[in-house]
Amino acid sequence: MNTLLAFYHQLLACYGPQGWWPLLDPPGESPSQSGSRGVYHPGNYDLPATPGQRFEICLGAILTQNTAWRSVEKALINLQQMKALRPEGLEAIDESLLKEAIRPSGYFNQKAKKIRTFARFFLALEERTPSREELLALWGIGPETADSMLLYAFKVPTFVVDAYTRRVLIAAGWIGGTESYDAIKSMFENQLPRDLALFQEYHALLVEHAKNLRGSRQE
DNA sequence: AACCAGGACGTGA
DNA sequence: TCACGTCATGGT
Secondary structure: HHHHHHHHHHHHHHHOOOOOOOOOOOOOOOOOOOOOEEEOOOOOOHHHHHHHHHHHHHHHHHHHOOOOOOHHHHHHHHOOOOOOOOHHHHHOOOHHHHHHHHHHHHOOOHHHHHHHHHHHHHHHHOOOOOOOEEEEEHOOOOOOHHHHHHHOOOOOOOOOHHHHHHHHHHOOOOOOOOOOOHHHHHHHHOOOOOOOHHHHHHHHHHHHHHEEEEEHHOO
């Protein structure tokens, strides 16, 4: 039997579809209605539906590096209000305004440079799907950010590994903890059917489960 | 009041 | 290659 696939079904039965990646204003809801908060879309694996939503997910992937999502939402909303949640707007915005907008998400000096670098790259793409190597070559985009963009923004079935993933696997006794990013990524990709919805949902479920593990311990 | 949050880069060994 | 310091704000 397949341990990782069986575990996925357990998690799904326990928590249900998570609806990643959250968007500020998905189709069907006005921005004011979303109450300035990311909207999840459980069971819908067709998003993003527009280049704008795709770009929003990519920026979120950068801004959430070692940062709580709640802080990222503030930054995304600020950018949206400054009309800089588009690559053209980002290219035009003043440096100090940009940093002020993303300040709540932390590391604002580095992240300002990162999202500017990415905005230029995104424009040059012209709707094409980038390769993992192209993304990794950009300053500020490491393995997890690249995989998050590919999986949730560009709909490429590649598995995302993060701190939560490691925590769950360690708690289950399936890894020691010193394994490399790519080693853990390969574990999943070698044992699971390469399916977009499965990969998207699995990572989201691992995050939810890891948060529950932490919550049961203390806090 | 330390500690962590949906990491990545620069450096030295 | 790899361990370690740095980056920064916000919530618990």
